[in-house]
Amino acid sequence: FTFLAVPAWAHELLDDIVCDAHQVTQLGVLTSQDAYLPVYVYRQELHDGMEPVTKDFLVIGHEKQGPYDRVASSFRFSPDGQTLIYEAVTDEKHYLMVGNEQRGPYDAVHWVGFTPNGQGLVYGAEIDAKHYVMVGSEKRGPYDWLGLISFTADGQTLIYEVQIDEQYYVIVGNKKQGPYDTGIWNFTLSSRGQGFAYVAQIDGQYYIVTNTKKLGPYASRIDDLVLSPDGQGVVYLASTGGDFYLVAGNQKTGPYDLASSLTLAPNGRALAYAANINDRNYVIKDKEKFGPYDQNVANFIFSPDSKTLAYAASINGQEYLVAGNKKWGPHDWIALFTFGADSTTLAYTATIDGSYYVMAGNKKMGPYENVGHLTFASHGPSLAYTAEINGQKYLIFGQKKLGPYDDVSADPAWPEDHPFTFASDGQTFAYQVRIDDDFKPRLFMNNEEYIGSIHNDHILYIKENKIYRKAP
Template sequence: MKNKKKNESGGLHFFLVILISLFLISLAGFLPIRGNCSDLTLKETSLGKIHPGIVRETLQISPLGNRVAYVAKNGEKYLMVIDGIAGKEYDGIHLPISIFSPDEKTSIYAAWRDNKIFTVINGLEGKPYARMSLLVFSPDSQKIACWVATGEKETELKAMVLINGKEGPAFDWFGSAGPGPLGRDVKKYQPVFSPDSQHLAYVALKGNGELMVKDDQEGQEYKEIANFPIFTPDSKRLAYLAKKNKKWMAVLDGVEGQEYDRIDNLMFSPDGKRLAFIAYRNDNQLVVVDGKEGKEYQMIDKIIFSPDGQHLAYIADIGQKQVLVVDGQESKPYDLINHLVYSPDSKHLAYSAMSGQREVVIVDGREKTNHQFVVSFNFSPDSQKVIYTGRDGMEAVDLFVGDKKIKTYDEISPVVFSPDGKKMAYWAQKGEKNFVVVDGVEGAAYDRPDYLFLAKYEPIFSPDSKNLAYVAVRGGKNLLVINNLESQPYDEILSQPKFNSPESLHFLAINKNEIVKIEASLKSSGK
């Protein structure tokens, strides 16, 4: 009887070992990372081996960080590789600013074959044209617009904007002489969707003049239009700069404004209710807001609206000095003014200014601390504190919160705040050590990145502000660090990680000549 029980126990033990082994095999794609109070699990999904002919500078990550695409060369031909899948070979490929739509569901590029160019949308080829360029997605990802041209001879080319395959009115072609994309900077001709994706506007060339086209309706013809169209945030209004009789004017919803020798920095306020720009008259400059002229100065720089659109500030030159002008009121003169910024609630304005050999921090008109020079400058999310770094001598950088110096390092990156505004993090350097500091607590030391302030190295908080992640460098490899837990090293992490939820995030990386998507899950042991 005892032997029978012993045999049954041994069989059960063997069965459990087999089950556990099978379970572990099923988790082959998961990489557990040990930690004292948390477990970090990484799931890898392959996005394909890197094509040997990759043109590295063409590599693009999708807006949400889930997909990757690049051009590869095979002999004299080019092909697009999207999520590890190689497309057809072409004579050439022209990339848009973004290959992927904002929602990441659509990919687009232009390719040419036999001196004809066409779109390739999710792998499907469109109608061939003589020319094509400036492909753009609408913000809602539902529309694609680009310029195309028809005709066999250069002098006979007719251009039109293509929206989801539908051709708009015909105009003159403004681009290069050869097949394929444009050969010069033609940014102002870029079709622009309104923020709500319901309208499309663009500058068109017609004979010896230019005109603005909105929703296929042609505006007045001018000698020249200086910039691409600017929509208000609510998509209801449209402005641009136009030249007429050797003078420039702002055109708002088709209505011409006052004429000036030149106009720069055309902008709407964040609420879309006000329009401002810098105007040139003779040898002076002035700010014009809603058609009302301000005082003339020798030079004007850095116009900014407050977030609520109620206030306007700019820097102006008077003789050898500069003043800050806020709603028409001048500050005391300084040698140089920098770092002009409004608080998020629009109630405070801060800047730095050189006075002799020192740079002074000024908040709401009151001078605070002074330094040899100020490095970075911002408000806390609750608008109650100014956060800045100042350097005195070349050996150290001081971090200030309000008037209080809280840390000194050899170098400090710009401060990042948690969504709730209660925590802050930044990279710091002390000697040969580089580490992230969170609320004054220094993390583990890592190698210095090639460029410390590169976006992918910027620390990022989770949506609930409880977790912090960042990309670090050690021994020439990249690794993810989240709450001081480290992932395995990768040859390269391609972009800043993105949180999916408070306890999960994802990123793309290169590991052993393969692009992989990493999904990281963080789980507290107390749960």
């Protein structure tokens, strides 16, 4: 490939595109120091015989690869940004394209990541109803089933879940943990180091397994557990003799009639959970108790600075948003709520007389038929969300209404889970829209919408069939 050298901190032309801009379904950039090469996927209808067929092509600079029946929803880049990895499907066979190398064919490809040094590729593959884990040049397996694949937070240890001869195991590095009766639950990683925890069933009993110990047995499954940031401490809610307790090391807090929704603050120093005591519903934050409330509280969030806990609670048949010592409401129902990066700005969605509204500070936006993806920029107060108006979906950013679209998302692979991608300026953001059954990349910048994306904070957009890059 030939890299195009461009100066940083400017809008720079990278290349012309070889298709109509509206055919582009993915957009990214290969990097090498201060050189950049555009990468994109476009979808085109070809007339092969009597019936038209839709094919995907991938373009790197001026080099076109394909046609493929499909290019998987998200291509990836190596940690140094110099190698492109994507999954291509042809005649129902899956291939993993790694730079100039083609791997496969496979019946399916699962999770794709990199070894700690960034040089080796790790992924799961299915071949003739058997599953394998590819680690660099090593092929591990066969397995009857492959579950999660993950690295510890420090990137040093590979963990994955498999089934062998009707029994389940967790592979940690080169060691096998198990056997277990079923697949595991509540797999959790510490935010740093090599800590992990999960719930496993052995002979009908439930245990918590961490990187250093096994806790239990318990007669009931553990549905709530958190790890300290360093992975050394595990805290969980467990049922013993019909009562629930918060268990942290050798300490137990309780008993409660019911306890759920255990949530750890970002700094790892505060905990919150819902508890039922004598048929009354409370919120417990460390040693403080709030309530009682009409119903069990099911969702908590901490502010980014970990100082404020927010949750929706029902009081006398009305919904309120509670954050620290403040309370907003009453409303018929509160669906979504989120903090801004400053930890003081709070936005939420509420239903009033059957319509949805977005509340942010002193502002009330709406009415809408539905609201989703309530997202603040990681820097600054900018707020974006999706809204349904007269049966059509729009993206709302400040006073700007973009659309209508068939659907709006951040990633076509997980359309309900991932927020919009904001650039560091807090005003430019990327998202995906669905038009005629295809997801397309979109970028909002300088009060205008473009076909574009954000890759490692490099802003990429297409204007007059030319790809431009704005450096971070």
